[in-house]
Amino acid sequence: MPLLEVNNLRTSFRTDDGIVKAVDGVTFSVERGKTLGIVGESGCGKSVTCLTIMGLNNRRNSTSSGEALFNGENLLEMSPRRLRDLRGNDVAMIFQDPMTSLNPVHSIGKQLVEAVMLHRDVTKRDARLRALELLKAVGIPRAERRVDDYPHQFSGGMRQRVMIAMALINEPDLLIADEPTTALDVTTQAQILKLMTTLQDEFDTAIIMITHDLGVVAEIADDVVVMYAGKVAEEGAVDEIFTRPHHPYTWGLLGSLPRIDADVERLVQIQGQPPSLLKPPTGCRFHPRCPYVMGVCRTDVPALLPVSHQPTHLQACHLDEETKDHEAAKLLEGTLAEVG
Amino acid sequence: MLQYLIRRLLWAIVLFVAVTVVTYVIFYVTPSDPARLAAGQGATAADVQRVAERLHLDEPVWQQYGRFVWQLVGERSLGTSFVNRQDVNDIVFRAAPVTAALVFGGALFWLALSIPVGIMSALRPRSLIDRAGMVFVLVGLSAHPVWIGLIFAYFIGYKLQLTPITGYADFFNPSQEHGGPVQWAHHMLLPWLTFAILFAALYVRLIRANVMETMNEDYVRTARAKGAPERQVIRSHVLRNSLLPVVTILGMDIGLALGGAIFTESVYSLPGLGRQVLQSYENFDLPVIQGIVVFATCCIIVFNLVVDLLYAVIDPRIRLT
Numbered sequence: 001m002p003l004l005e006v007n008n009l010r011t012s013f014r015t016d017d018g019i020v021k022a023v024d025g026v027t028f029s030v031e032r033g034k035t036l037g038i039v040g041e042s043g044c045g046k047s048v049t050c051l052t053i054m055g056l057n058n059r060r061n062s063t064s065s066g067e068a069l070f071n072g073e074n075l076l077e078m079s080p081r082r083l084r085d086l087r088g089n090d091v092a093m094i095f096q097d098p099m100t101s102l103n104p105v106h107s108i109g110k111q112l113v114e115a116v117m118l119h120r121d122v123t124k125r126d127a128r129l130r131a132l133e134l135l136k137a138v139g140i141p142r143a144e145r146r147v148d149d150y151p152h153q154f155s156g157g158m159r160q161r162v163m164i165a166m167a168l169i170n171e172p173d174l175l176i177a178d179e180p181t182t183a184l185d186v187t188t189q190a191q192i193l194k195l196m197t198t199l200q201d202e203f204d205t206a207i208i209m210i211t212h213d214l215g216v217v218a219e220i221a222d223d224v225v226v227m228y229a230g231k232v233a234e235e236g237a238v239d240e241i242f243t244r245p246h247h248p249y250t251w252g253l254l255g256s257l258p259r260i261d262a263d264v265e266r267l268v269q270i271q272g273q274p275p276s277l278l279k280p281p282t283g284c285r286f287h288p289r290c291p292y293v294m295g296v297c298r299t300d301v302p303a304l305l306p307v308s309h310q311p312t313h314l315q316a317c318h319l320d321e322e323t324k325d326h327e328a329a330k331l332l333e334g335t336l337a338e339v340g
Numbered sequence: 341m342l343q344y345l346i347r348r349l350l351w352a353i354v355l356f357v358a359v360t361v362v363t364y365v366i367f368y369v370t371p372s373d374p375a376r377l378a379a380g381q382g383a384t385a386a387d388v389q390r391v392a393e394r395l396h397l398d399e400p401v402w403q404q405y406g407r408f409v410w411q412l413v414g415e416r417s418l419g420t421s422f423v424n425r426q427d428v429n430d431i432v433f434r435a436a437p438v439t440a441a442l443v444f445g446g447a448l449f450w451l452a453l454s455i456p457v458g459i460m461s462a463l464r465p466r467s468l469i470d471r472a473g474m475v476f477v478l479v480g481l482s483a484h485p486v487w488i489g490l491i492f493a494y495f496i497g498y499k500l501q502l503t504p505i506t507g508y509a510d511f512f513n514p515s516q517e518h519g520g521p522v523q524w525a526h527h528m529l530l531p532w533l534t535f536a537i538l539f540a541a542l543y544v545r546l547i548r549a550n551v552m553e554t555m556n557e558d559y560v561r562t563a564r565a566k567g568a569p570e571r572q573v574i575r576s577h578v579l580r581n582s583l584l585p586v587v588t589i590l591g592m593d594i595g596l597a598l599g600g601a602i603f604t605e606s607v608y609s610l611p612g613l614g615r616q617v618l619q620s621y622e623n624f625d626l627p628v629i630q631g632i633v634v635f636a637t638c639c640i641i642v643f644n645l646v647v648d649l650l651y652a653v654i655d656p657r658i659r660l661t
Contacts, residue, residue, distance in 0.1 A: 054565060056561055056564055056565060084567045084568075084569060085567065086567070087564070087565055087566065087567035088565060088566035088567035088568075089567060092565065092566075093565045095558060095561070095562065095565075097558060100557065100558040100559065101558045101559055101561075101562045102559055102562065103559040103562070103563070103577050103581070104559070104581070104655075104656070104657055105580050105581055105584070105654075105655060105656060105657075106576075106577075107656075114563075114566065114568065114576070115566045115567075118566060118567050118568055119567060150656040150657065152656070152657050163562075166562075166566070
């Protein structure tokens with residue numbers, strides 16, 4: 001049984017302009033100790049998917065359906081009390097912006113101790129020792145002295161380390177990281193990613209890594225979900241997605257990667273804008289931007305189906321498999337040619 | 341820290357000079373003849389001349405100001421009233437406790453009223469309590485304290501006979517018929533309420549907005565993601581942050597409230613600074629006006645300093661240098 005199994009997850013928000021279906025039937029699963037990358041453009045629903053799993057959407061203006069089975073328990077229908085027990089203990093989350101994710105008026109020690117005391121029946125002293133241990137594990141220099149410092153006394157990278165320490169302090173089975181490196185500079189990004197993978201091995205934690213950076217996915221993910229406009233475009237093992245991508249959107253994403261070895265005037269880009277989720281396009285949501293668009297794409301929503309040679313590789317596109325193999329090979333060849 | 345205090349004190353002196361000079365200038369720009377008023381009706385021109393000499397009103401303004409500063413620094417005296425030759429120090433120190441009781445008691449009332457209402461309306465937007473709170477805010481902002489005072493005095497004091505309508509009872513020195521803490525509080529009840537309503541209305545709005553804004557902060561989401569129960573999220577993460585600005589504004593408003601006390605004191609005939617200053621303006625009694633201005637300025641300066649120091653204690657991001 002997978003650690004987390006998400007089936008047909010839907011979340012919509014009521015806004016003044018109407019109902020926004022931010023997540024519209026998303027299915028994926030995460031195995032124990034593995035890393036799943038969720039990629040897509042801004043606003044494609046990747047963050048909302050994870051906030052829904054955590055039960056952190058504002059209940060006043062959002063509704064969710066489907067299921068998110070964590071060790072067989074549906075997170076979406078769980079009592080608030082049980083959900084609180086799981087949050088921070090079995091499932092933890094790291095957010096995008098470390099500058100605003102820590103409470104400015106409490107010392108980081110206090111915030112770490114709070115995370116321990118919420119789930120463990122220990123004394124404050126022991127909780128503090130545990131906090132120190134984690135601060136050292138995430139590489140905060142002179143942790144004993146810095147534990148009583150306040151968030152504003154830390155740099156962005158250090159704060160994200162503190163967030164990671166806070167998320168891992170109760171050794172969760174699943175860590176959801178919502179673009180944990182986006183707000184950091186490039187050298188810090190690499191350090192944080194390395195830290196996450198090291199700690200993943202140490203604690204045997206599964207990770208869901210939300211990102212729009214395919215480089216990050218290639219680096220650390222075992223499986224990939226490509227999302228577009230609230231739906232899954234393609235999902236499968238990382239090697240499959242990178243070597244035999246079967247969706248024009250994935251081709252676009254891979255084609256628009258900057259390469260250090262190719263001398264090009266301009267980066268290739270996917271034409272057009274992501275659609276408004278207030279009024280998504282009919283049929284395949286990618287059709288207004290798709291260079292391979294056919295009549296059927298405008299009317300019929302493509303189902304998420306396995307490709308013939310690999311049952312775990314799913315894709316949602318009307319194109320015939322021959323064309324897709326052909327195009328994928330061409331894309332890959334182009335990449336290889338550039339490398340060669 | 342010490343450096344900060346010294347800098348603040350130097351600024352206080354500048355502020356003090358500015359405020360007193362402005363008071364003098366305004367007083368002498370107003371067309372008036374304080375010497376004639378002080379000499380009384382039926383005084384001859386010679387009498388008025390003598391009075392003017394005695395009160396040093398015949399000297400140039402800058403000399404009068406110099407004399408005032410000299411007296412204040414040298415003898416710690418605010419001078420004597422033009423009108424009744426009373427020591428201004430006495431007048432101020434008799435009136436100040438009344439105003440202090442009104443302002444601080446009123447501040448307690450408005451905080452006690454606005455903090456719970458503000459928080460509840462923020463946590464349950466569009467609920468009954470939120471709507472009721474908004475009605476209260478509208479009334480509190482729109483109605484003048486004098487009108488509120490008269491309405492309270494009429495219904496609560498006169499119709500229901502629950503509280504005295506006017507007057508003040510001394511807290512420490514009971515006279516024969518009234519005095520002591522109970523009588524004091526009984527007499528102050530209506531003034532406190534009247535005084536508190538305007539500020540309570542402002543504060544409900546402020547606290548509601550602050551709490552709602554803080555609820556959307558990332559660190560509140562982090563606290564929920566840690567598995568903290570909602571009560572703890574609100575208490576430990578939302579309230580502390582959303583009440584920080586209230587402390588700053590409270591410090592400024594208590595200074596401001598000294599001015600607002602004029603209306604409440606007039607309605608309820610409380611012998612405080614506000615009523616005294618009003619009387620002195622009518623009589624062109626410069627030393628008393630100046631004395632009260634000096635006293636109020638010092639109070640406001642001290643108060644803002646206390647608030648700044650307090651702020652550094654409760655908000656770790658602020659370190660005074």
